[in-house]
Amino acid sequence: MVNINQGFLQLQNNYLFSEVAKRVENYQKEYPNKKIIRLGIGDVTLPIPEVITNAIKKAADEMSQKESFRGYGPEQGYAFLKEKIVVYDYQARGIDFNTDEVFVSDGAKCDVGNILDLFDRENCVAITDPVYPVYLDTNIMAGRSEKQGNIVFMKAVKENKFQPLPEELEKHVDIIYLCSPNNPTGVAMKKKVLEKWIEYAQKENSIILYDAAYEAYIEGEGVVHSIYEIDGAKKVAIEFKSFSKTAGFTGLRCAYTIIPKELEVNGVKLNELWKRRMATKFNGVSYVVQRGAEAVYTKEGQKVIRQNIEYYKENARVIKKGLEEAGYEVYGGENAPYIWLKTPDHIKSWDFLDMLLEKANVVGTPGVGFGKNGEGYFRLTAFGDREETKMAIKRIKELGV
Ligand code: PLP
Numbered sequence: 001m002v003n004i005n006q007g008f009l010q011l012q013n014n015y016l017f018s019e020v021a022k023r024v025e026n027y028q029k030e031y032p033n034k035k036i037i038r039l040g041i042g043d044v045t046l047p048i049p050e051v052i053t054n055a056i057k058k059a060a061d062e063m064s065q066k067e068s069f070r071g072y073g074p075e076q077g078y079a080f081l082k083e084k085i086v087v088y089d090y091q092a093r094g095i096d097f098n099t100d101e102v103f104v105s106d107g108a109k110c111d112v113g114n115i116l117d118l119f120d121r122e123n124c125v126a127i128t129d130p131v132y133p134v135y136l137d138t139n140i141m142a143g144r145s146e147k148q149g150n151i152v153f154m155k156a157v158k159e160n161k162f163q164p165l166p167e168e169l170e171k172h173v174d175i176i177y178l179c180s181p182n183n184p185t186g187v188a189m190k191k192k193v194l195e196k197w198i199e200y201a202q203k204e205n206s207i208i209l210y211d212a213a214y215e216a217y218i219e220g221e222g223v224v225h226s227i228y229e230i231d232g233a234k235k236v237a238i239e240f241k242s243f244s245k246t247a248g249f250t251g252l253r254c255a256y257t258i259i260p261k262e263l264e265v266n267g268v269k270l271n272e273l274w275k276r277r278m279a280t281k282f283n284g285v286s287y288v289v290q291r292g293a294e295a296v297y298t299k300e301g302q303k304v305i306r307q308n309i310e311y312y313k314e315n316a317r318v319i320k321k322g323l324e325e326a327g328y329e330v331y332g333g334e335n336a337p338y339i340w341l342k343t344p345d346h347i348k349s350w351d352f353l354d355m356l357l358e359k360a361n362v363v364g365t366p367g368v369g370f371g372k373n374g375e376g377y378f379r380l381t382a383f384g385d386r387e388e389t390k391m392a393i394k395r396i397k398e399l400g401v
Contacts, residue, residue, distance in 0.1 A: 007141045014133070016369035017041060020353065027357055037392040039319075039380045040363045042183065042338070046311060048248045048292075049304035055295035056252075059288040073284040076275060077104025077256065081290045084297040085256055089241070095228045101260050101271060103278055104293075106253040106285050108213045108242040112177075113138035114281075115209060115238065115257070118273050122150065123174040128164055129153040130184055130370030130377070132211065135177045155373050158342075162187040162331060166200035174206050180223075181214040184370045184379040185340045186316075186332015188223045194230055201236035207265070208237040213255075216246040216309050218335045234260040238270070245337065247296045247305045254285055254293040312337045315389045316382035322393030327401040337382040340367070344401045352378050360395035 020040055028036060062068035076082075082099035090097050105111050112134055121143045127135045136151070144150040152173060154164035162185040178197060180189040201208050210227040218225055227233045239258040243249035259271040285293075295301045320333040329342035343352040349366030356362050356378075367377030382389070 005141065005143070007143045007145075010140050010145060011137055014137070016133075016365065020363065020365060023354065023357060024363055034361050036357070036361045036363060037384070037388045037395075038363045039382075039384050039389065039392055040365045042245075042381050042383065043250050044245060044248045044308075044312075044383050045385065046248060046308045048252065049301065049308070051298060051300040051304060052247065052292045052295045056288050056292040059291035063288065070287045073287055073290070075278045075282050075284045076100070077102065077285065078287070078290050081294045082256075084294055088297050090226065090228070090258075093225060093229060095226060097228075097258060097260070100275075101258055103257045103259065103274060104285050104290060105255050105257060105278075105282070106289075108211065108240045108244070108255040108257075109134055111240050111255060111257045112209065112211055113141075114277070115274070116142045117277055117281075118270060119175060119207075124150045124152060124172070125175040125177065126152050126154050126169060126173040127177050128156040128179065128182075129372060130156060130367060130374035131177070132179055132183045133370065135179075135209075136371075153371070156182070156185060156187075157373055158331070162340075163189050163193045165193060166196055172204055172206075174204075176201065176206060176208045177211070178208055178227075179211040179213075181212075181217055181336035182332070182338075183214065183336070184338055184365070184367065184374065184377075186334075186336035186338035186379075187340070188218055188220065188335035190222050191224050191230065192222070194224060194227060198227075198230050198232050198236060202232055205265075206236065207263070207270075208233075209240070210237050211240045213240065213242040214245055214336050214338075215241060216305075217313060217337055219313070220335050223335060228258070228260070234262040236263065238263065243293050243296060246309070247293070247301075248308065249289075249293070252289050252292060254289050311386065312382045315384060315386060318386075318389055319380055319382060319393055322397055326393075326397040326399075333382070339380045339382065341378050341380065343367075343376050343378055346376055349375055349378055356396070360392070360399050362392040362395055 082102040085102050086097050086099055125139055139151055156162045156164055215225050227237045227239050242255035259274050261271050263270045316333040319339045320330050323330045331340040333339040349368040353366050365379040367374030
């Protein structure tokens with residue numbers, strides 16, 4: 001008899017965005033003339049800059065010519081892209097990597113999930129609550145559970161400024177997920193807090209899985225762009241980065257993961273294991289998309305992606321300032337495209353969604369969908385259109401708190 005992976009049966013239904021969509025649809029059916037503004041889903045809305053699409057078109061043309069056609073590429077990514085990553089994303093910040101420490105992939109989501117292939121099921125993982133749901137679900141799929149004691153949650157609440165500390169852990173953990181700037185709280189971890197985690201990982205022989213998908217939104221002091229800006233991180237941390245929110249690649253798909261050669265577990269280099277895993281289960285990101293990603297690093301590419309990021313960041317400022325003026329308790333939004341607001345009068349996240357939908361015709365995401373500590377919070381995203389964002393905030397302000 002076939003036995004299925006029981007982990008899949010333990011997963012909670014992933015109903016967050018579908019439930020939001022259902023409620024919006026029902027409302028819209030009843031009030032078809034109401035103009036609903038959506039600040040819920042974390043996807044970019046600005047088109048991909050032409051410098052990138054031109055590079056993709058050129059690469060597509062190369063594919064149509066016998067002399068320049070390319071078949072399978074290197075599973076870990078083309079050197080032309082990895083060289084740019086090493087120079088612009090790391091050397092420019094004083095961090096040295098070889099190109100064989102960079103693994104190009106089709107998304108940070110896949111990488112943060114697939115990385116679990118490298119670790120024994122008995123390893124205990126620590127996940128912040130609330131957080132990007134993929135960390136929890138992929139661990140459940142891999143056979144871990146809170147009940148068995150190999151998944152533990154770390155509260156990310158206003159009391160710890162949404163940045164859990166190692167001393168808050170109740171037991172030893174082997175793998176720690178840190179997401180900074182954070183989805184959904186929009187808070188970036190302070191360098192001092194990350195230093196504590198590095199120290200913890202060194203002392204406890206643990207590994208940090210550092211998701212920096214929103215790194216491009218960082219602007220504040222005291223916050224690092226890469227975990228490797230911290231001494232000792234190369235021995236204990238894997239870093240995930242993505243072109244999705246940096247350059248509008250959510251539909252194109254390109255990301256990368258850094259596994260330093262210095263990172264060893266019982267004398268085994270994780271870099272070697274991941275290389276083996278990639279070669280076995282992955283055949284590389286398409287050539288044309290990697291050429292598009294390469295164009296991100298041209299002078300023009302950098303200029304236009306910065307303009308787009310600035311557009312979203314200005315939206316974040318509009319939301320944050322407007323909500324504060326309206327009397328809301330607001331977090332995030334400075335180093336991230338997410339604004340995390342405390343619902344007034346302890347209204348539950350889902351009730352707040354209904355209230356905002358009905359009274360202001362604005363849609364966001366209930367915080368509890370990101371973990372139980374998200375209850376009583378609500379996420380708004382800065383990825384919308386500027387005028388619509390302003391209108392949404394005007395409507396929320398008119399409602400009062
Ligand atoms: N990591 C975080 C924290 C995210 O919020 C997201 C997307 O929303 C991803 C990773 C996914 O990135 P990618 O589009 O590269 O798969």
